[in-house]
Amino acid sequence: MSAEGAFLKACRGQAVPYTPVWFMRQAGRYLAEYRAIRAKASLLEICRRSDLAAEVTLQPVARLGVDAAILFADILLPFEPLGLGLSFAKGEGPVIARPVRSPTDVARLPEVDPSDGLGYVLDAVRTIRKALDGRVPLIGFAGAPFTLASYAIEGGGTRDFVTTKRFMYSEPDAWHTLLDRLATLVGRYLAAQAGAGAQALQLFDSWVGCLSPDDYREYVQPHSATALSLAAEGGVPVIHFGTGTSMLLEFMAQAGGDVIGVDWRISLDVAWSRLPGHGIQGNLDPAALLGPVPTLEAKVRDILRRAAGRSGHVFNLGHGVLQQTDPEHLRAVVDMVHEWSAAGV
Amino acid sequence: MSAEGAFLKACRGQAVPYTPVWFMRQAGRYLAEYRAIRAKASLLEICRRSDLAAEVTLQPVARLGVDAAILFADILLPFEPLGLGLSFAKGEGPVIARPVRSPTDVARLPEVDPSDGLGYVLDAVRTIRKALDGRVPLIGFAGAPFTLASYAIEGGGTRDFVTTKRFMYSEPDAWHTLLDRLATLVGRYLAAQAGAGAQALQLFDSWVGCLSPDDYREYVQPHSATALSLAAEGGVPVIHFGTGTSMLLEFMAQAGGDVIGVDWRISLDVAWSRLPGHGIQGNLDPAALLGPVPTLEAKVRDILRRAAGRSGHVFNLGHGVLQQTDPEHLRAVVDMVHEWSAAGV
Numbered sequence: 001m002s003a004e005g006a007f008l009k010a011c012r013g014q015a016v017p018y019t020p021v022w023f024m025r026q027a028g029r030y031l032a033e034y035r036a037i038r039a040k041a042s043l044l045e046i047c048r049r050s051d052l053a054a055e056v057t058l059q060p061v062a063r064l065g066v067d068a069a070i071l072f073a074d075i076l077l078p079f080e081p082l083g084l085g086l087s088f089a090k091g092e093g094p095v096i097a098r099p100v101r102s103p104t105d106v107a108r109l110p111e112v113d114p115s116d117g118l119g120y121v122l123d124a125v126r127t128i129r130k131a132l133d134g135r136v137p138l139i140g141f142a143g144a145p146f147t148l149a150s151y152a153i154e155g156g157g158t159r160d161f162v163t164t165k166r167f168m169y170s171e172p173d174a175w176h177t178l179l180d181r182l183a184t185l186v187g188r189y190l191a192a193q194a195g196a197g198a199q200a201l202q203l204f205d206s207w208v209g210c211l212s213p214d215d216y217r218e219y220v221q222p223h224s225a226t227a228l229s230l231a232a233e234g235g236v237p238v239i240h241f242g243t244g245t246s247m248l249l250e251f252m253a254q255a256g257g258d259v260i261g262v263d264w265r266i267s268l269d270v271a272w273s274r275l276p277g278h279g280i281q282g283n284l285d286p287a288a289l290l291g292p293v294p295t296l297e298a299k300v301r302d303i304l305r306r307a308a309g310r311s312g313h314v315f316n317l318g319h320g321v322l323q324q325t326d327p328e329h330l331r332a333v334v335d336m337v338h339e340w341s342a343a344g345v
Numbered sequence: 346m347s348a349e350g351a352f353l354k355a356c357r358g359q360a361v362p363y364t365p366v367w368f369m370r371q372a373g374r375y376l377a378e379y380r381a382i383r384a385k386a387s388l389l390e391i392c393r394r395s396d397l398a399a400e401v402t403l404q405p406v407a408r409l410g411v412d413a414a415i416l417f418a419d420i421l422l423p424f425e426p427l428g429l430g431l432s433f434a435k436g437e438g439p440v441i442a443r444p445v446r447s448p449t450d451v452a453r454l455p456e457v458d459p460s461d462g463l464g465y466v467l468d469a470v471r472t473i474r475k476a477l478d479g480r481v482p483l484i485g486f487a488g489a490p491f492t493l494a495s496y497a498i499e500g501g502g503t504r505d506f507v508t509t510k511r512f513m514y515s516e517p518d519a520w521h522t523l524l525d526r527l528a529t530l531v532g533r534y535l536a537a538q539a540g541a542g543a544q545a546l547q548l549f550d551s552w553v554g555c556l557s558p559d560d561y562r563e564y565v566q567p568h569s570a571t572a573l574s575l576a577a578e579g580g581v582p583v584i585h586f587g588t589g590t591s592m593l594l595e596f597m598a599q600a601g602g603d604v605i606g607v608d609w610r611i612s613l614d615v616a617w618s619r620l621p622g623h624g625i626q627g628n629l630d631p632a633a634l635l636g637p638v639p640t641l642e643a644k645v646r647d648i649l650r651r652a653a654g655r656s657g658h659v660f661n662l663g664h665g666v667l668q669q670t671d672p673e674h675l676r677a678v679v680d681m682v683h684e685w686s687a688a689g690v
């Protein structure tokens with residue numbers, strides 16, 4: 001069976017001869033060949049040039065032997081056609097020049113047709129599919145309404161999401177309008193990526209774990225449902241991911257997605273038992289890659305054991321690859337997952 | 346019944362006529378009267394001067410009508426007698442001049458007798474008890490071994506705990522030695538605070554929620570148990586608190602504590618059902634204080650409803666008061682909690 005088969009079959013909950021594996025942020029600074037490209041081009045330039053996007057997307061496929069490639073892009077790219085002004089400070093996170101801080105700011109947001117304002121991403125999808133030549137399937141992705149809103153409102157990254165929550169509680173009408181606009185945009189954007197050739201999609205709600213279960217249901221779930229419903233029109237499997245979501249899993253599954261992505265804060269079997277009818281993706285702590293190999297092996301084996309006997313596990317980290325990671329450790333994880341899952345752990 | 350009665354009875358799981366309430370970081374920058382003191386003295390100076398520590402400890406008692414005072418101190422004060430070098434950069438978090446990064450650094454840590462190296466905190470406890478004059482009970486506190494270790498290793502605050510985890514995985518012997526040393530120190534420090542007059546104690550494991558359940562059990566739980574067992578020798582109720590701990594609650598309760606503190610990421614009733622024999626503290630999102638009063642009211646009422654019919658609830662936030670908080674909103678929460686809980690919600 002090709003790697004394409006194993007990953008997509010697992011996403012559909014079908015039996016596979018071995019557990020497929022890929023890594024969030026597998027194209028990134030931990031790879032010398034990625035840093036070489038970044039020495040010549042900024043992150044946004046790589047996203048805009050489909051030849052460079054293809055090159056960095058394929059780097060970890062060759063180097064690590066993962067079972068899927070993920071489109072090189074940034075979840076905040078939609079902020080450019082939305083007129084919010086996006087840049088990346090050197091060594092820092094994203095900077096949003098014109099944050100959304102009032103109902104007026106929300107009302108001012110333009111309607112964005114992803115095939116127009118984000119057409120260069122769809123070009124990259126087409127170029128990458130050709131370059132992959134069927135070796136492994138390509139995953140498209142977008143940020144979820146909540147996570148995008150948090151960057152738009154805070155004006156960048158945040159530790160406590162205070163500005164986001166104050167807006168959410170104080171301006172609930174504008175909040176729901178903002179999230180609905182973002183949901184429609186990212187839902188169509190995901191479907192367009194599938195139309196351009198992405199064979200699976202992931203919705204990143206990376207920061208939604210900062211909310212209480214009740215707030216998730218009231219302020220976020222309906223909009224994630226809109227985004228995921230539009231994404232499902234793409235006709236390919238959808239992974240719905242967040243971190244710190246131990247108490248949100250059922251509600252995230254209700255919102256949509258074929259596979260639910262979990263971080264390491266919950267044991268894989270405990271999470272999966274609460275997600276009937278869904279596949280699961282995860283859930284190694286990225287920091288475990290910085291430890292010695294025997295510790296890493298024990299953790300990988302434990303995750304595979306907790307997933308044993310069920311179909312629909314996609315092995316991954318619980319969040320993105322850390323910059324300090326030795327690529328050889330990731331390569332070793334791929335081999336462990338393939339070998340041990342094929343042998344029945 | 347005096348406020349002293351309500352808070353301490355709830356900590357012991359006894360019936361109370363109304364739900365007691367206090368707020369983590371209730372003495373802080375959100376209060377103009379605190380900022381007035383801070384204009385004259387640094388954080389560390391206030392901690393060292395028992396008259397000033399008493400003054401800021403009592404400010405929220407007068408202003409908010411809370412049912413308990415909490416000693417004004419910092420969880421990192423033990424780093425001074427440990428020789429790590431502690432300072433607070435202006436507007437930034439703590440800075441540790443000599444972080445613990447190797448087994449040699451761990452071996453070099455001096456033995457600290459809290460009544461010696463932290464005697465000024467015990468003096469503050471005595472002064473505050475006198476100043477309170479029985480109005481409300483005084484809570485003493487300390488940082489938990491994991492949370493202290495994370496600051497000691499990172500050299501300050503962190504978002505991803507990568508350096509901490511790398512040390513934990515790579516140097517497990519030195520890790521366990523470090524945590525055991527910290528556990529013994531904070532356990533004795535807590536018992537000494539009780540000896541000096543603290544009527545309840547809280548162990549802050551604020552950042553332990555960054556760990557997987559298995560890592561918590563392997564790398565942290567035995568040391569928290571040591572600290573809590575020593576603290577229990579103080580003979581007063583102990584609150585064991587952390588954030589992001591939805592999947593760690595049972596293990597934290599096993600480690601010790603009469604009352605388990607939870608943040609807002611889990612519904613209070615769901616958390617409590619997993620903590621038989623324990624009281625519970627929480628669990629309002631501090632950001633809810635920044636929203637409009639009707640939204641705040643709905644959240645307070647919901648928490649009280651989830652706690653109704655059981656003894657042992659101490660109302661609190663899920664983490665510290667945010668700097669942007671209007672004191673009047675906190676005052677309103679105290680009144681709501683008292684009035685609605687007395688009326689049976």
